[in-house]
Every structure is written in structure tokens, then in C-alpha cells.
Amino acid sequence: MKAVFLDCNGVISEERPDYIKNPDEFIFLPGSIDAIKLINALGLPVIIVSNQSGVARGRISMRNLKAIHAKMISSIVSEGGAITKTYYCIHYPDCEYRKPRIGMLMKASKDLGIGLSDSFFIGDKTSDMKAANAAGCTAILVTTGHGTEQRQSAEHLADFIDTDILAAARRIAAMSPAQSSNVTSSKDCIVV
Numbered sequence: 525m526k527a528v529f530l531d532c533n534g535v536i537s538e539e540r541p542d543y544i545k546n547p548d549e550f551i552f553l554p555g556s557i558d559a560i561k562l563i564n565a566l567g568l569p570v571i572i573v574s575n576q577s578g579v580a581r582g583r584i585s586m587r588n589l590k591a592i593h594a595k596m597i598s599s600i601v602s603e604g605g606a607i608t609k610t611y612y613c614i615h616y617p618d619c620e621y622r623k624p625r626i627g628m629l630m631k632a633s634k635d636l637g638i639g640l641s642d643s644f645f646i647g648d649k650t651s652d653m654k655a656a657n658a659a660g661c662t663a664i665l666v667t668t669g670h671g672t673e674q675r676q677s678a679e680h681l682a683d684f685i686d687t688d689i690l691a692a693a694r695r696i697a698a699m700s701p702a703q704s705s706n707v708t709s710s711k712d713c714i715v716v
Contacts, residue, residue, distance in 0.1 A: 528563045532574040534648035534669015535689050543578035546588050547595040553668055555690030560605040562693040571606035573628040576669030577616035583617035611714045646692045650674050653681035664692045
């Protein structure tokens with residue numbers, strides 16, 4: 525089964541230079557929930573894979589990370605969307621799960637039966653594009669978040685470049701016939 529992997533900050537939500545530290549600071553980017561709903565309509569699981577080193581750096585508590593996650597999931601579900609699973613790497617700097625390493629992608633593949641080479645990865649950073657390449661996913665760089673500033677270092681790694689997650693979702697829709705799947709949302713987040 526193929527899936528769509530999403531980075532979170534800068535792709536789904538606004539990026540903050542000092543980390544998103546509590547639910548009030550989590551602000552959806554325009555079109556991000558519509559993009560998730562479009563991917564859901566294709567029957568594709570949506571999996572978030574996000575580095576959250578602010579926890580290891582002492583800038584955000586696990587309690588607040590989980591509260592941010594709960595706000596994000598409940599908002600997406602209330603609008604008719606679904607996130608299949610969320611994986612966070614809270615470590616810094618060296619961890620097999622921290623992007624650009626592919627530990628979170630491999631864990632999702634094993635947990636959910638995802639074929640990585642059939643899947644897509646939408647991200648705004650060079651590390652996202654490197655992870656997508658290493659896992660064999662189709663890499664889509666968006667120019668929201670860090671995407672504009674990192675475009676020069678990331679564009680040679682990207683299979684496609686789009687303005688935002690909604691444009692990327694439309695690209696995926698054009699490339700992927702709908703597959704039958706019962707896409708559901710999980711409130712669980714896996715912290716690795």
C-alpha cells in the first residue's frame with residue numbers, strides 16, 4: 525500500500541523560529557486541511573513524520589507536544605479529514621529516527637504495511653527531501669515554511685516543487701488513481 529508522508533511544521537502548520545511550544549501557537553497553513561482531505565479522498569493513508577527536537581532541547585515539554593498533537597488531530601477530524609498515524613522524533617542531534625535518517629519512515633512501513641517506493645513525501649526542508657530519497661519515496665518540496673530559504677539546497681533532491689501542501693496534494697491526485705481504503709484517523713502519536 526502506498527501512503528503520503530507529511531512533515532508538520534512548515535507544511536501543515538506555520539513555522540516558528542522558537543518552536544511551536546503550546547497549542548495556541550499551532551496555526552494551520554491555508555489549505556492544509558483541504559489537502560489532507562483530498563489525500564484521504566484518494567484512499568491514501570496520511571502519516572506525519574516530524575522532528576521535534578525542542579523536547580530534547582528543553583524548549584517544549586512532552587505534555588505540550590501531546591496537547592499540540594491533540595489540537596491538530598481534533599481540528600483535522602472536525603473538518604472531515606484523517607491522519608492515519610503520527611511519528612515524532614524528539615531527540616537531537618543523533619538518532620536513527622531523526623530526519624534525514626529514515627527510522628520514522630521504516631517504522632511506519634513496518635507498522636502499517638506501507639510500500640515506501642510507492643509513497644510520497646511532502647516536506648519543506650532539505651532533511652525531508654534527503655529522507656524521502658533515502659527511503660525511495662517521491663519527494664515533493666513545498667515552498668512554505670523553510671521551503672523558500674532551503675530551495676537551493678533541496679531542489680536537486682526533490683522530484684517536484686510546489687507552492688504549498690494543497691498544490692502538492694493536487695499533484696498527487698493527478699498522478700494517483702484512487703485506491704480503496706478505509707482511511708481513519710488515529711489520536712495516537714508515536715514518539716521515538
